[in-house]
Amino acid sequence: QKEVEQNSGPLSVPEGAIASLNCTYSDRVSQSFFWYRQYSGKSPELIMSIYSNGDKEDGRFTAQLNKASQYVSLLIRDSQPSDSATYLCAVRPGSGGYQKVTFGTGTKLQVIP
Amino acid sequence: EPEVTQTPSHQVTQMGQEVILRCVPISNHLYFYWYRQILGQKVEFLVSFYNNEISEKSEIFDDQFSVERPDGSNFTLKIRSTKLEDSAMYFCASTGPAGTGELFFGEGSRLTVL
Numbered sequence: 001q002k003e004v005e006q007n008s009g010p011l012s013v014p015e016g017a018i019a020s021l022n023c024t025y026s027d028r029v030s031q032s033f034f035w036y037r038q039y040s041g042k043s044p045e046l047i048m049s050i051y052s053n054g055d056k057e058d059g060r061f062t063a064q065l066n067k068a069s070q071y072v073s074l075l076i077r078d079s080q081p082s083d084s085a086t087y088l089c090a091v092r093p094g095s096g097g098y099q100k101v102t103f104g105t106g107t108k109l110q111v112i113p
Numbered sequence: 114e115p116e117v118t119q120t121p122s123h124q125v126t127q128m129g130q131e132v133i134l135r136c137v138p139i140s141n142h143l144y145f146y147w148y149r150q151i152l153g154q155k156v157e158f159l160v161s162f163y164n165n166e167i168s169e170k171s172e173i174f175d176d177q178f179s180v181e182r183p184d185g186s187n188f189t190l191k192i193r194s195t196k197l198e199d200s201a202m203y204f205c206a207s208t209g210p211a212g213t214g215e216l217f218f219g220e221g222s223r224l225t226v227l
Contacts, residue, residue, distance in 0.1 A: 045218070
């Protein structure tokens with residue numbers, strides 16, 4: 001069973017702090033990695049995608065990938081109350097467009113004003 | 114901004130009834146998916162669809178489920194005989210021609226089976 005593991009949280013951080021969200025995956029051949037944000041009762045929304053080892057930055061978000069350790073993380077700088085949501089890590093085995101994306105259970109983030 | 118649209122937003126049905134959930138993917142997207150999320154649980158893959166046929170399906174997607182793209186825009190999920198455990202939010206998603214795997218989700222259809 002190919003798994004994506006996340007700490008369910010909640011992770012509470014004060015406004016303006018850095019939130020660090022972590023994810024591990026079991027399938028060594030995974031090639032594509034994604035972070036989605038899901039507000040309560042809403043659909044997942046893509047925040048970041050990362051395909052190669054290292055860091056990828058987009059505004060206040062930085063995704064980090066370490067394939068050797070099978071580890072993906074998301075840093076949110078200057079956290080805002082509007083960032084309070086569940087963050088889903090997702091993994092895909094290869095590059096075929098039809099291939100399924102497997103989601104973790106998500107980490108609930110609470111940003112305290 | 115282009116978006117994936119889903120109807121209905123909420124459907125209540127009796128156990129054993131047939132249900133059809135509809136989706137209009139983003140117009141230039143080629144890969145289509147159905148996922149479901151039982152309340153409080155993770156988003157689970159059901160099926161992927163490309164070039165008018167199923168590409169991959171999960172063990173959840175048994176003979177009670179079917180998908181089709183009856184015209185150039187709609188993508189449907191049919192559940193032939195609903196069970197209580199089919200109650201969930203069903204999300205349609207699509208990916209662009211590059212097949213990057215970046216999923217764009219619709220707002221979801223909440224199915225309640227009584």
